[in-house]
Amino acid sequence: MPVKTYGSAVFGIEAITITMEVNMSGGTRYFIVGLPDNAVRESLYRIESALSNSGYKMPRRKIIVNLAPADIRKEGSSYDLPIAIGILAESGQIDRDKLEDFLIMGEVSLDGGLQPIKGALPIAIQGKRDGFKGLILPKVNAREAAIVEDLEVYGVENLDEVIRFFMGNRQLERTIVDTKQEFLQNISNYESDFSDVKGQENIKRALEIAAAGGHNVILIGPPGAGKTMLAKRLPTILPPLDLHEALDTTKIHSVAGKLSASESIMTVRPFRSPHHTISDVALVGGGTNPQPGEISLAHNGVLFLDELPEFKRTVLEVMRQPLEERRVTISRAKSTIDYPASFMLVASMNPCPCGFHNHPDKDCICGSGVVQRYLSKISGPLLDRIDLHVEVTPVNFNELSSDRPAEKSNLIRERVSNARDIQIRRFENREDVFCNAQMSPNMVRSICRIDDAGQALLKQAMEKLGLSARAYDRILKVARTIADLAQTEEIQLEHLAEAIHYRSLDREGWAG
Numbered sequence: 001m002p003v004k005t006y007g008s009a010v011f012g013i014e015a016i017t018i019t020m021e022v023n024m025s026g027g028t029r030y031f032i033v034g035l036p037d038n039a040v041r042e043s044l045y046r047i048e049s050a051l052s053n054s055g056y057k058m059p060r061r062k063i064i065v066n067l068a069p070a071d072i073r074k075e076g077s078s079y080d081l082p083i084a085i086g087i088l089a090e091s092g093q094i095d096r097d098k099l100e101d102f103l104i105m106g107e108v109s110l111d112g113g114l115q116p117i118k119g120a121l122p123i124a125i126q127g128k129r130d131g132f133k134g135l136i137l138p139k140v141n142a143r144e145a146a147i148v149e150d151l152e153v154y155g156v157e158n159l160d161e162v163i164r165f166f167m168g169n170r171q172l173e174r175t176i177v178d179t180k181q182e183f184l185q186n187i188s189n190y191e192s193d194f195s196d197v198k199g200q201e202n203i204k205r206a207l208e209i210a211a212a213g214g215h216n217v218i219l220i221g222p223p224g225a226g227k228t229m230l231a232k233r234l235p236t237i238l239p240p241l242d243l244h245e246a247l248d249t250t251k252i253h254s255v256a257g258k259l260s261a262s263e264s265i266m267t268v269r270p271f272r273s274p275h276h277t278i279s280d281v282a283l284v285g286g287g288t289n290p291q292p293g294e295i296s297l298a299h300n301g302v303l304f305l306d307e308l309p310e311f312k313r314t315v316l317e318v319m320r321q322p323l324e325e326r327r328v329t330i331s332r333a334k335s336t337i338d339y340p341a342s343f344m345l346v347a348s349m350n351p352c353p354c355g356f357h358n359h360p361d362k363d364c365i366c367g368s369g370v371v372q373r374y375l376s377k378i379s380g381p382l383l384d385r386i387d388l389h390v391e392v393t394p395v396n397f398n399e400l401s402s403d404r405p406a407e408k409s410n411l412i413r414e415r416v417s418n419a420r421d422i423q424i425r426r427f428e429n430r431e432d433v434f435c436n437a438q439m440s441p442n443m444v445r446s447i448c449r450i451d452d453a454g455q456a457l458l459k460q461a462m463e464k465l466g467l468s469a470r471a472y473d474r475i476l477k478v479a480r481t482i483a484d485l486a487q488t489e490e491i492q493l494e495h496l497a498e499a500i501h502y503r504s505l506d507r508e509g510w511a512g
Contacts, residue, residue, distance in 0.1 A: 010119035015126035022086035027062030034067030054112040078117040081106035101133040116140040121254040142175040143264040186267035199399030212419035213481030214435035216345040221392030227348035236409035270301035276310040298343040309377040389504040419484040448476035
């Protein structure tokens with residue numbers, strides 16, 4: 001009777017249990033069936049060498065390994081370990097009684113050592129759902145999987161440890177992680193702080209508004225003005241991750257293989273900063289074996305695009321739909337995979353190719369029309385999804401050399417969290433809206449009401465500053481967030497005026 005061992009296949013950020021059926025008969029050839037890719041087909045060669053170097057024998061018989069369900073493509077080398085255990089059990093070298101209690105995953109080296117796998121967390125979650133007693137996997141991945149409660153997780157370093165465990169000659173050490181305690185101990189444990197930034201109080205205020213309402217923001221200023229330094233500190237003022245968000249974020253990084261051996265759960269919001277040479281597939285996800293892209297790795301955090309006009313137009317355009325829907329769908333002929341992508345976009349750019357357009361001290365050397373052509377590299381539809389346009393000016397010497405202490409991130413984060421609490425209560429009956437930036441046009445009309453004086457101010461601003469029609473809803477959303485920071489029910493004139501100030505790129509004549 002064939003021996004069955006159990007593993008798992010990861011699709012998107014979810015896992016499916018895979019049954020490995022091993023059968024032996026007369027003959028000498030090896031076969032793996034059930035839609036394996038090349039890495040799976042090669043596993044028997046790795047297993048043969050690993051068994052020999054671990055002191056065991058590969059049976060000289062015809063071996064057929066079926067990976068069920070057979071209509072799902074199996075990819076990667078993490079099926080080595082369960083196949084090896086199945087072969088030993090079918091040949092009578094180990095006991096098969098305990099196999100049905102465990103999920104087993106791991107890539108086997110030629111010397112019998114185990115290499116890390118991807119997706120340990122979703123595999124553990126699915127193992128618990130399917131009622132398995134435990135999960136055996138490489139030690140590097142053990143802490144990541146052990147955050148799943150009521151599932152025994154055993155991290156092992158080599159094939160021999162697993163074999164002796166099933167033979168009853170060895171006890172494996174269970175990996176135990178107190179998820180809540182570890183999460184609370186390390187929550188919002190950032191190395192940088194907003195107090196590191198000298199001056200730039202108006203920019204800090206704009207980023208506080210962006211964080212409070214979940215608004216996308218673009219920073220425009222000359223080289224060395226501090227755009228990157230400010231952007232990198234934005235996660236430090238965002239509300240701390242809750243446990244549900246942390247698990248979702250950890251699953252994505254687990255699937256992408258981005259977690260280190262010391263990490264069990266992500267406790268801070270991710271900050272991703274891809275280079276401007278990135279491809280569209282690397283940004284949004286996909287590939288031959290679909291993997292999450294940078295926008296999914298930034299889920300529940302910040303995606304920073306430095307020097308935005310230098311990115312390829314096609315790369316920026318594929319980001320438009322995920323910005324609206326907060327997820328990306330990778331479609332293939334036989335499968336469709338969804339990756340979450342709810343992130344804040346922070347972009348930075350020079351105002352022109354030389355970097356000194358509108359600079360207070362230096363002259364721009366760009367010719368007529370060059371500035372406009374530079375800005376036109378960013379499409380209108382993408383710019384339409386950015387709520388705040390913030391001009392960053394250089395910090396003068398007096399501010400740089402000042403010993404006056406700047407406001408720390410935790411104080412700003414407290415104000416941001418209070419504003420977010422107001423929005424959570426406001427949208428508690430909506431499953432698809434969590435902050436002001438996600439409001440639909442209909443919601444803006446009903447929630448962001450302004451009085452006659454506010455209407456007059458907004459009309460005057462649109463006419464005199466030449467603001468585009470797309471700026472109207474954006475201004476109201478940002479004004480609502482400013483009112484939330486001020487803990488006021490109504491949008492007041494000063495809130496509206498400040499929101500209008502953050503629409504630099506919509507002003508006629510800004511580019512000369």
